[in-house]
Amino acid sequence: MKAGKFPLLYPTAGFAALLFVLGAMWYAASNQNSPAVYLLLFGLTAVFLVSIPHTLLNLADVTIAPESAKPAFAGEEISLPVEIMNCSRTTRRGIGLVLPGSGGERKRVDYIPAGKAARVTLRFPAGRRGERRVGTFRLTSIYPLGFVRVLKRFASSQTYLVYPKPSGDPRLPSHRARSLHSRPQTELGEGDDFAGVRAYVTGESQRHIDWRAVARGQPLMTKQFAAEAEGSVHLDFSALGFLGVEERLSQLALWVIEAERVRRPYSLRLPNTDIAPAVGEAHFHRCLRVLSLFPEGERA
Amino acid sequence: MSTSKSSRRTQPWRDTAIPRRPLLWLAAALLFTLPPMFGNLASWVPFLFLLALVLKFWMEPRGYRLRSTILKLILAAVTVGAIFLSYQTLTGIEPSVSLLAVLVSLKILEAHTAREFQVMVMMAWVLCLCGFLLSQDLAIGLCLFVAFALLIAALVQFHRGSSPGAFWLSLATTFKLLAQAAPLVVLLFLLFPRINTGFRLRIGDLRSAMTGFSDRLSPGGIAALANSTNIAFRAEFPDRRTGPVGPMYWRGLVMWHCEGMEWRGPYAPTSISDSSRRYPASDKTIRQRITIPPHGARWMFALDRPLGSPSGAMLARGNYLYSVQLIRKPRRYEVLSSTEPVRTELDAYERRQALQLPASISPAVRELAASFAADDSEPRQTVSRALQFFRNQGFRYSLTPGEYNKNDLEEFLFHRRTGFCEHYAASFATLMRLAGIPARVVVGYLGGEYNDLGGFFLVHQADTHAWCEVWIPENGWTRIDPTSVVAPGRASQDLSSFLAGRVASGEIATGRSAFFTGLVRLALVNQIRSIWEALNYQWDTRVMGFDADVQDVLLTSLGLTNKGPLPLIMQVLVVIVAVLIIYAGWMQLRTRPRTDRIQALYERFCRKLTRIGVQRDPWEGPSDFATRAAQSLPNESERVRRITETYIALRYAPGPGPNSIHRFAKEVDAFTAHR
Incomplete structure (x- = not known):
């Protein structure tokens, strides 16, 4: 990724403390006219000065490559994996990566050997729904002495999606929509007979997670039970006329999750979009994406 | 000291945010700041410091920490109180350094966050500074250099985080930094102007420097200074390149009051006018420019017999310089001295003073003095007989002659016969008075170390010396140094070189064990010792002697002073920036990816x-x-x-x-x- 033109260099809090110590040494040295104290003063000053190019060059030929962030629901956490690559011929140490303004913390990599890369995952709260820009990454380092910090900026045009926060009534709407699938069929949903497991979908209820499998070290799985399914469900934005736009989107998001969990085909109808009934991960994300990108403030 | 908010007790080493390795480096650095504290501070202070370090390493794996604010306050109050009890004051260098050391000890016990770690590193640097305020010895300097390097290693290790690799790898980085910093240090040390700031708040005086010279000459008082490396003053001879021919006796104080083995100067020296005096010919005088570091008293020094006094000083009875005000900042003055006795009259008051004797002198001593004065009344005969007595009766010159009281004249003259200069000066002057010759004791310095870089003589506290002056009617007050009879080489060199020669040849009883003396005679040990001495000499003259005045000489010879300090600072900065750019370019070249x-x-x-x-x-x-x-x-x-x-x-x-x-x-x- 292309970095800003020049790395910036600015003092840290440690520098203030150093200045205080140097001031004390200078004061004592000039007061006592003591060459020994002058030697100490100049020694510390020189080491500090020499540490500046070390810090400055600690980010030379270090670059980053952000990967794509998985979408998350509003109020949850976005995790954005970033690869920090050290293209130089020496080990780079003490490198921090931060996305200012995202509310996330500075991530620290203690060392990256020459020619290798390190992967850090920036985590920060997902704000409001919609498509958000990642913004500018800041790569910093205060190695080796911590008196100055070097800063390299990497502007990114990358975006991530924040789905609406699911909330509202978890029960799926009962009315049958254009009963395309009117005949009863056995589908996976809520019932008594265990019918296997499938991968956990972010945002869905944790009630059916197979915790025993988790305890064995396996990934999160949701247990599914065979139930008499009721055919496909039609999720219509305009049918929820009594709620505000955001509440409606939240309700729809919750229903999408619920329907996906019980594996009931669902269709989604928004004022400008119509998605045919289906089930599955691609459909699930497609629906949520549409909900996420629904123009703000638009009335039904 | 900050208050810790968390009271969570968890796994060993987890409780602390300071990882183990940086803490180890820091602890090692703190250990190396200890040596200057021993011997210069109240003895419990370094032990408390050591205890805190040991305790930290016991507490840390167990997750213990000094948490309670009340306990911290109590401990701080107790230790500050203890310092006050030890010194009776909290101002001055030693109590301040003790205070800092004690606070660092408490901080060690308390520290647990990364921020506190940084604070401790900074405090440790201030401790290094304090170490140099206490002593400028080469050995101390080396210790503090090690501490300095270890502190850098601690910081490097701290910022390395969990990087794999052996613990000494951070030392390698430290050495790289130090090696790159070395040229800058030399540049700054030689050329950066030592700006003399107007605001001189007093940091405080070093007590040991004040005791270096006092108005009381008691047995053992000067011998205690024999190992001091503190500088008493520096002297230049503006009219000639080298010093005077013959030994340099720097007059400091004349003592009139005799108490046997103990002599005392006047409580309030009286000024004498020197208008009646005839000035000797110019080839018998020598001009000196003397710089005294602040010693907090009024002593001033001049060669042989000063003629006239510089401003702010007076010529006291006994013909010595005495400052009107306490010397709290470096003092520089010019004074003219006569190298030969100045003929004056001995007035009745001075004669009475110069013959005063204590009542408690034993008959044996009186008899001895009488035997010197026996046949004739020629004072010269009496003096030479007394000197003969010291020369022939097996007197020994020793740094550690043992304890004497002020009434131990007889013990010294007839039994132990071992002493340092103050013993000889005091006993000789007392004997002269008993023999009827007006006598007084002069305390000052003998010798000096020539610094060929600065062209001046460096006189150390260790060169403190006491000698006598007796009144001989034809000559006036005549200097007699009984020590030179006992230790003939002493007068021609400064004490350290004299002692080095004597110890090496086994002539002198240093009070050390026979094993040590034997060890000293071994060639290898001797060689190491002489290398160490040479290093010490270089350190003292080249580094410790390079102060603002010597720098002036250097800058003038390089033609850099005429434009004032600011252009010089700019030039130095330009050079530094150039060096840093070179370093950066070099590092960049070495680490840039190879282009295909x-x-x-x-x-x-x-x-x-x-x-x-x-x-x-x-x-x-x-x-x-x-x-x-x-x-x-x-x-x-x-x-x-x-x-x-x-x-x-x-x-x-x-x-x-x-x-x-x-x-x-x-x-x-x-x-x-x-x-």
């Missing part, structure tokens, strides 16, 4: 094509691009194809020779495309 020559050549070829309007898209492979370029540049299609083929062959075929790369380079060079 073949790739670079191909990119150059692509740039050439871009210039004439055929741009390669990032996703386009070389052969696809070549096909496209050949289509749009029919004239050049053959060359484009050939260059691309060579490129692909070089890049992907195994083991291309340097020859073919060279040919490729030529082809790319020669390629000039036209539409």
